[in-house]
Amino acid sequence: YSYDRNIRTCGKILENIGICSQVSFVRYMQSRKTLGADQNLFIEDLCFDMVPVRIYQPKTPSASQRRGVIFFHGGGWVFGKTHEKLCRWIAKESKSVVVSVGYRLAPEHKYPAAYEDCLNATLHFMKNIEHYGVDPARIIVSGDSAGGNLAAAVSQTLASRSDLPKLRAQILIYPSLQALDFNLPSYQQNRAVPLLFRERAAFYVLQYLNGDASFLEDVLQGTHIPSDTILNYRKWVNADYIPEKFRVRGYKPHVLLECATEVYEKTKKFCEPNLCPLLAEDAIVQQLPETFLLTCEYDVLRDDGLLYKKRLEDNSVPVTWYHLEDGFHGIINSFNSDWFSFSAGKRGVDNIVNFLKSL
Numbered sequence: 001y002s003y004d005r006n007i008r009t010c011g012k013i014l015e016n017i018g019i020c021s022q023v024s025f026v027r028y029m030q031s032r033k034t035l036g037a038d039q040n041l042f043i044e045d046l047c048f049d050m051v052p053v054r055i056y057q058p059k060t061p062s063a064s065q066r067r068g069v070i071f072f073h074g075g076g077w078v079f080g081k082t083h084e085k086l087c088r089w090i091a092k093e094s095k096s097v098v099v100s101v102g103y104r105l106a107p108e109h110k111y112p113a114a115y116e117d118c119l120n121a122t123l124h125f126m127k128n129i130e131h132y133g134v135d136p137a138r139i140i141v142s143g144d145s146a147g148g149n150l151a152a153a154v155s156q157t158l159a160s161r162s163d164l165p166k167l168r169a170q171i172l173i174y175p176s177l178q179a180l181d182f183n184l185p186s187y188q189q190n191r192a193v194p195l196l197f198r199e200r201a202a203f204y205v206l207q208y209l210n211g212d213a214s215f216l217e218d219v220l221q222g223t224h225i226p227s228d229t230i231l232n233y234r235k236w237v238n239a240d241y242i243p244e245k246f247r248v249r250g251y252k253p254h255v256l257l258e259c260a261t262e263v264y265e266k267t268k269k270f271c272e273p274n275l276c277p278l279l280a281e282d283a284i285v286q287q288l289p290e291t292f293l294l295t296c297e298y299d300v301l302r303d304d305g306l307l308y309k310k311r312l313e314d315n316s317v318p319v320t321w322y323h324l325e326d327g328f329h330g331i332i333n334s335f336n337s338d339w340f341s342f343s344a345g346k347r348g349v350d351n352i353v354n355f356l357k358s359l
Contacts (some may be wrong), residue, residue: 041088048099051101052102055099068135069099072150076208090356103117111209111210115274168290169292169359174296177278179267180237182198186299186300193329206219222257224266225271227258282315297325
């Protein structure tokens with residue numbers, strides 16, 4: 001955590017003195033973290049329908065077709081190149097072909113650019129599955145944080161497609177799934193818990209939406225969407241649906257205030273399921289594949305996951321839920337860090353691998 005914090009602090013200083021933006025500096029530092037060849041994997045950089053991807057294929061022979069795991073990285077839709085170790089580990093430990101998608105990043109590329117890239121890369125992979133020795137009946141979409149958002153949106157889009165193989169499963173790792181209510185219990189309880197502060201969560205989704213964070217306070221206060229619209233979605237986005245044990249650390253119900261018309265005009269796309277998958281209709285949700293869902297106790301996004309878990313279960317979708325009681329946002333990236341590792345991150349990754357092996 002301290003390493004990432006120092007990078008962001010340095011980036012902010014450089015931005016303030018006019019050398020470069022904080023985002024550019026963080027991206028540059030991330031791009032310097034490179035790993036060499038892996039004796040157990042074939043690793044290849046390609047383009048799927050003009051979208052850059054990196055494919056990880058186990059070198060050991062397989063008597064049957066492998067699983068295909070499409071992975072969308074997190075990073076607030078703003079950062080990339082942070083999940084190399086994780087993708088390698090999943091490919092080796094689950095003996096799967098992993099495709100990591102290098103979708104376009106915000107704020108340069110606004111919604112729906114990232115979603116469209118992830119969807120197009122997935123479609124290309126599904127239509128050319130025979131080239132990679134992958135079983136068409138065992139294709140899985142996955143992602144963490146913003147990548148979990150993209151995986152959920154892609155899974156919903158493909159749910160009713162009859163011209164393609166059905167997804168075998170989706171793996172959602174502390175996903176961001178809605179932008180209507182930043183005052184759910186987990187947002188209040190974990191507002192200042194690293195690695196994702198409440199304000200940062202709202203900032204990132206605004207960067208993805210339109211690259212404009214000037215409405216940050218409206219989003220945090222819930223005055224970016226008309227109260228009658230928010231009340232309409234209370235059937236799905238509702239603190240009352242969060243189990244009591246997750247509210248004992250403190251929760252104060254939020255009072256709805258009136259929304260300014262000009263703000264809503266800029267943020268009304270938050271009601272689109274491709275941007276906020278928790279708002280999809282039941283007719284879509286009930287067609288979704290088996291789901292693995294990982295949440296962390298000390299994460300502002302915890303309740304997004306819990307609410308989606310309820311929606312899936314209410315629509316008879318099989319859910320394997322793993323909750324890290326001692327986990328925080330971003331913890332799986334530290335599962336085997338050389339200098340700063342957490343056992344909870346390793347437990348989370350082990351459960352993901354075990355789920356894949358069961359498919």
